[in-house]
Each structure stands twice: as C-alpha cells, then as structure tokens.
Amino acid sequence: MKILVPVESEKIASAQIDFIINHKWPDDLAFHLIYAIEPIFSGGSDDSDVDLRNQMSVWNKKIGLKVLGDVAHQLRQAFQNADILETVDTDHASEVILDIAEDWKADLIVIGAHGRKPSARVHISSVSNAVLCYADCAVIVVRPAKTIMHVQSSSDVQNSSALL
Amino acid sequence: MKVLIAVDGSDCSNKAVEALAERQWKQDDQFMVISVVQPISQDIGVGLFQATGGTIEDQQYAECARYSGTAASRLQSLLGENQVEVKVVSGLVADSICYLAESWEADLVVLGSHGRKGIAHLLLGSVAEEVLKKSPCSVEVVKLKQKLQLKESETQKTKPSVTK
Numbered sequence: 001m002k003i004l005v006p007v008e009s010e011k012i013a014s015a016q017i018d019f020i021i022n023h024k025w026p027d028d029l030a031f032h033l034i035y036a037i038e039p040i041f042s043g044g045s046d047d048s049d050v051d052l053r054n055q056m057s058v059w060n061k062k063i064g065l066k067v068l069g070d071v072a073h074q075l076r077q078a079f080q081n082a083d084i085l086e087t088v089d090t091d092h093a094s095e096v097i098l099d100i101a102e103d104w105k106a107d108l109i110v111i112g113a114h115g116r117k118p119s120a121r122v123h124i125s126s127v128s129n130a131v132l133c134y135a136d137c138a139v140i141v142v143r144p145a146k147t148i149m150h151v152q153s154s155s156d157v158q159n160s161s162a163l164l
Numbered sequence: 165m166k167v168l169i170a171v172d173g174s175d176c177s178n179k180a181v182e183a184l185a186e187r188q189w190k191q192d193d194q195f196m197v198i199s200v201v202q203p204i205s206q207d208i209g210v211g212l213f214q215a216t217g218g219t220i221e222d223q224q225y226a227e228c229a230r231y232s233g234t235a236a237s238r239l240q241s242l243l244g245e246n247q248v249e250v251k252v253v254s255g256l257v258a259d260s261i262c263y264l265a266e267s268w269e270a271d272l273v274v275l276g277s278h279g280r281k282g283i284a285h286l287l288l289g290s291v292a293e294e295v296l297k298k299s300p301c302s303v304e305v306v307k308l309k310q311k312l313q314l315k316e317s318e319t320q321k322t323k324p325s326v327t328k
C-alpha cells in the first residue's frame with residue numbers, strides 16, 4: 001500500500017504520525033513524505049532581492065529536509081520493513097502533492113489539518129481542499145487528538161503569559 | 165480505533181464501505197455505520213401537510229435503516245471479528261455526523277465522495293465539506309473511482325514469490 005504523507009510542520013506531522021502508527025497497515029507498505037516549499041514571489045520588478053530569495057530557499061530546504069528526516073525516522077521505527085521516500089520540492093503545495101500522488105500511484109493521502117481550536121476548524125486550508133477535490137485516491141484529513149489540543153492550548157496560555 | 169462511516173445508499177458510500185473492508189484493522193477497532201434522516205420542513209412544500217410529511221419521513225427512516233443495515237452487514241461479513249454497530253439518526257446530515265462522532269468519541273469519520281471530472285471536480289460535496297469543517301476527529305474521504313486494494317491475504321495468493 002502506498003501512502004503519501006504531505007508534511008507541513010513538526011506540530012501537524014506529529015498528529016499524522018500518531019494516526020499512522022495507531023492504524024494497522026498491510027506488510028507491503030511504502031510511504032512518500034513530501035515537504036513543499038511555496039515559491040517566493042519577487043513582485044517581478046527587479047532582481048535586487050535574488051540573493052535573499054536564494055538564501056531563503058536554501059534555508060527552507062534545510063528545514064524541509066530536517067522535518068522529513070524526523071518524520072521518516074519515527075516511521076522507520078514503527079514500520080521497519082516499509083519503504084520510505086522523501087521529497088522536498090519548491091512549488092505550490094497542492095500541485096506537488098497531486099502530481100506525486102498521480103505519478104507515484106498513491107493509494108492514500110494522509111494530510112494534516114490546522115484546526116486545533118474550534119475557531120480554526122471553520123477553515124480547511126486551501127491545500128487540503130485542493131487535494132480533497134482533485135486527488136483520485138482516498139484522503140484522510142488528520143486532526144490532532146483532543147488531549148493534544150488541551151495540552152497545546154494550555155501551553156499556549158503559559159507561553160503568552162510568559163511573554164507578558 | 166473507533167471508525168464512524170456515514171452512508172446514504174449511493175454508489176460512493178457503498179464504495180467507502182468496500183474500501184474500509186478491504187483495509188486491515190486491529191481486532192479491537194470498532195465501527196459504526198450511520199445514516200441520517202433529514203427532517204422535512206413543516207413550513208413549506210409537503211411538510212405543510214403533516215400526514216404526508218410524516219409518511220415521507222417514515223419512508224425515509226425505513227429506507228435509511230435498510231441501506232445502513234445492508235452496509236453494516238456487508239462490513240461485518242468482510243471484517244469478521246470487529247464490532248459493527250448501526251444507527252439511524254434524524255437531523256441535519258453534517259451536524260448529526262459530527263455530533264455522533266463527538267458523543268461516540270470516534271477517531272475517524274469516513275465519507276464517500278464522487279470523484280467527478282471537470283468543473284464538478286471543484287465541488288467536494290456540501291456534506292463532506294461541512295463535516296471536514298466541523299468534525300472533532302480525523303476525516304477520510306473515499307473517492308468513487310479509486311481502485312480497491314486487495315487484502316494482504318489475497319495479495320499473497322496472487323504473488324508466487326510470497327506463497328513459495
């Protein structure tokens with residue numbers, strides 16, 4: 001079974017990993033982890049910020065490789081026989097995900113959701129929405145578990161009070 | 165894991181049932197098959213005539229009970245040991261699914277979706293979209309045109325290298 005896992009950040013990825021690890025999968029399991037870097041829009045006026053954009057691109061790729069490396073490590077520990085591919089690509093996330101899903105013939109896409117708080121749940125990200133609409137395979141939108149929500153919200157409060 | 169699957173008797177919800185049954189599950193994973201009877205407004209149309217409205221609602225309830233029962237027995241026959249419950253509820257479809265997901269403490273809500281082409285592809289379906297926004301847990305959208313996976317046991321039968 002081929003499972004595509006678009007990863008956006010460590011926080012959201014932890015919910016995706018929890019979901020995947022808690023699920024039973026067939027033995028012939030393959031994961032394709034994707035980290036998409038949105039292209040930086042230059043404005044089209046001049047090239048004075050080329051160096052800055054290149055630096056940001058390199059920086060983003062480093063972050064992407066680190067995040068994917070961490071996720072891959074956790075998946076390898078849980079599924080020792082699984083094949084794990086990692087892709088960091090610079091393009092619009094939905095296009096990267098849908099292209100790879102089609103080319104790689106994914107059976108399932110496990111995508112993370114932002115909505116940890118009730119107010120944020122009203123919005124599905126444009127990436128999730130595009131993937132849900134256009135993907136040919138099944139899509140699971142993973143929400144963090146409620147216990148995680150509680151811990152995060154309380155730590156958010158602590159962080160905010162520390163800042164004050 | 166608690167999996168709630170919403171059915172409406174359509175091909176795509178039948179496909180979602182088949183897709184779930186094809187996948188591997190832990191023995192203690194529980195399933196609930198639900199269908200929702202949407203109440204007829206008493207203000208307009210046939211709802212004005214309470215006798216007619218009531219009769220239609222009764223028919224709807226019987227129909228929902230029939231196809232949710234069929235889906236549940238299909239799921240039970242394919243899954244074997246897992247616990248499968250059936251429930252017919254009345255209310256707004258997306259709200260009822262999310263309410264039941266919350267009260268039953270579901271880990272995953274599964275919905276079927278048409279994998280339409282062209283402009284209709286942009287529409288995920290109002291129920292699926294609403295559930296994705298409001299669901300307390302992860303949501304899986306199964307596409308009508310996705311290929312079903314063979315169960316591991318069946319796959320092994322088709323692979324000579326494994327059966328040797």
